[in-house]
Amino acid sequence: MQKMTMLKKVATRKYPEQVVLVTTKSRKGKMNAMAVGWVAIASGDPMMFVLGIDDGAYTHELIRQTKEFVVAYPGEKMAAQVLYVGKNHGHARDKIKECGMKIQKAAKIRAPLVADAVANFECKLVDVFQPGDCPLVVGKVVAVHENRSPAVKRLYTVGPGHTMGSVRIKNG
Numbered sequence: 001m002q003k004m005t006m007l008k009k010v011a012t013r014k015y016p017e018q019v020v021l022v023t024t025k026s027r028k029g030k031m032n033a034m035a036v037g038w039v040a041i042a043s044g045d046p047m048m049f050v051l052g053i054d055d056g057a058y059t060h061e062l063i064r065q066t067k068e069f070v071v072a073y074p075g076e077k078m079a080a081q082v083l084y085v086g087k088n089h090g091h092a093r094d095k096i097k098e099c100g101m102k103i104q105k106a107a108k109i110r111a112p113l114v115a116d117a118v119a120n121f122e123c124k125l126v127d128v129f130q131p132g133d134c135p136l137v138v139g140k141v142v143a144v145h146e147n148r149s150p151a152v153k154r155l156y157t158v159g160p161g162h163t164m165g166s167v168r169i170k171n172g
């Protein structure tokens, strides 16, 4: 049975929410990473992701500038790094270096791969549109990479620790 309630209250019940990392590299060579929970597959063939990326994020600026980015599924030991890049903006700092995130060169784009991730998807920007308060970024996958160790499991979630858009959720 259901009872009508407030959006703010019911929104907390969506957790656990999956989390991915998005990496970028500026034209001048500065690399950055952020955490993204608002992510879905937008197309199977060709494979595309759609991600909600706030226009205040440095990542948003770099995606618009370079038209490319990497989506990475973090490994299970990466929770602290995911939270670090998800709670600090990269405009004036080198978050990747500060949190010790290991990176490696991608094959087809300049944004870096996350070395300890389960998988990395190199993406080229297809579109940015905004049906609501959050810009939605669509990227087409142009190359994929998997961790050499099949034992590395995916970090699926870091829990309800972030706030975004009109649905602002306190850390539970």
Ligand SMILES: Cc1cc2nc3c(=O)[nH]c(=O)nc-3n(C[C@H](O)[C@H](O)[C@H](O)COP(=O)(O)O)c2cc1C
Pocket (backbone or CB within 6 Å): 019, 032, 033, 034, 035, 036, 037, 038, 039, 052, 053, 054, 056, 057, 058, 059, 060, 082, 083, 085, 086, 087, 088, 089, 090, 091, 158, 159, 161, 162, 164
């Ligand atoms: C678990 C988690 C999930 C997040 N999901 C999103 C998201 O879907 N979209 C978004 O714009 N920000 C999200 N954030 C917040 C960004 O990661 C955060 O604003 C980050 O500092 C942006 O980094 P940047 O300015 O260097 O790009 C999330 C943060 C965390 C910790």
